Amino acid sequence: MVVNSSSELTDDEVDRIFRALADATRRDIVRRTLAGEASVSELAGAYAMSFAAVQKHVAVLEGAGLVTKKPRGRERVVRGNPDAIRRAQRLLDAYEQIWRSRIDRLDALLDSTPSQQQ
Amino acid sequence: MVVNSSSELTDDEVDRIFRALADATRRDIVRRTLAGEASVSELAGAYAMSFAAVQKHVAVLEGAGLVTKKPRGRERVVRGNPDAIRRAQRLLDAYEQIWRSRIDRLDALLDSTPSQQQ
DNA sequence: GCTATTTACAACCATGTGGTTGTACGTTAC
DNA sequence: GTAACGTACAACCACATGGTTGTAAATAGC
Structure with a gap:
């Protein structure tokens, strides 16, 4: 899973989190496994690609901490991680x-600057 | 910029949005240009890489709609897009x-199911 | 015990990504 | 006008990514 225990995330x-989310298939896997757990082969059945390809997508998501995978019998149950x-x-x-504080600064600047009438 | 005019985003x-955010340099460019506009060469000065590399990062961000770039004299002013x-x-x-509604469903199920005392 | 199911993993391939250098061109400053 | 600055863009390189097929191992079902 490779996730830091501290609340601060490393670069x-x-x-990994954003990279993992930058693929429609992986986002769909996240959706499905947040709604309810699924085995890797169940997931694989839902997409027009090989089992191995889906397996890799799950591995990417797991590496980003977006899903967890735990054994149940011969299956691996995939679960989305909220x-x-x-x-x-x-x-x-x-x-x-950052954006808001910039706006606040600009607002403050305008408030403190007497308006120049033309 | 390549951004759909409808409120719905295509896959x-x-x-592109998540891919663009999956790089520390690009996230930093977003931060800087949300806090205040900057020219490409100003940005390039901030990182230990070539001007062309930073130029490419800005192009990726622009393609995702995360920043805009507009000419001012010989410069291109980059601005973060909130x-x-x-x-x-x-x-x-x-x-x-999705996660919340799953929990809600589970809660509802528990509520409607008489608890089995052991 | 066999067979089918499910997973793991390696090897391979085409394409994309993040970096480089080099060259060309428009704009500014003097 | 010329030199310096800021940008654009092409070509190139190493490496990552997303897909494939094939093989092997663990588990379940009969």
Whole structure:
């Protein structure tokens, strides 16, 4: 899974999260496994590609911490990880924040500057 | 820029947004240009790589709609696009929603099922 | 115990990515 | 006008990515 225990994410971890989300098949796997767990072969049945290809997609998601995989008999049960989604949300929130604080600075500047009438 | 005018994003557009965010240098460019506009050469000065490399990163961000680039004299002024960030946030919110509705379903199931005392 | 199912993993291939250098061109400054 | 600056773009390289097929091993079902 390769996920830092601290609440702070390294650049590599963030890279992996966004990289993993940058593929429609993988996003669909995340959707399915957030809605309900599924085995790798169940997932593989849903896409027009080989079992091995789906297996690789699951591995990428697992490496990013977006899903977990645990053995049950001969199957591997894949489950979406809502925490990873929330971590990604927090990252985007940070960018929003940067934007807002810029606007705030500009607003403050306008407030403190007597308007120049023309 | 290559951004759909409708509020719905295509798979390719989503791919480009997440792909663009999956690189630390590009995330830093987004941060800087959300905080305040910068020319390509100003950005290039901030990283230990060639001007052309930074130029490519900016192009990737522009292709994802995460920044805009407009000419000013001989410079190209790069500006972060908060709307694209918000679009990405909405995407992640959708996954959160899937998770929540699953929990809701499970809760409802538990509520409607008489508890089995042991 | 056999057979079918499910997974793991290696090897391979085409294409994409992130970096480089080099060259050309428009704009600014003097 | 000329030199310096900022940008664009092509060509190239190493490596990653997304797909394939094939083989082997663990588990389940009969």
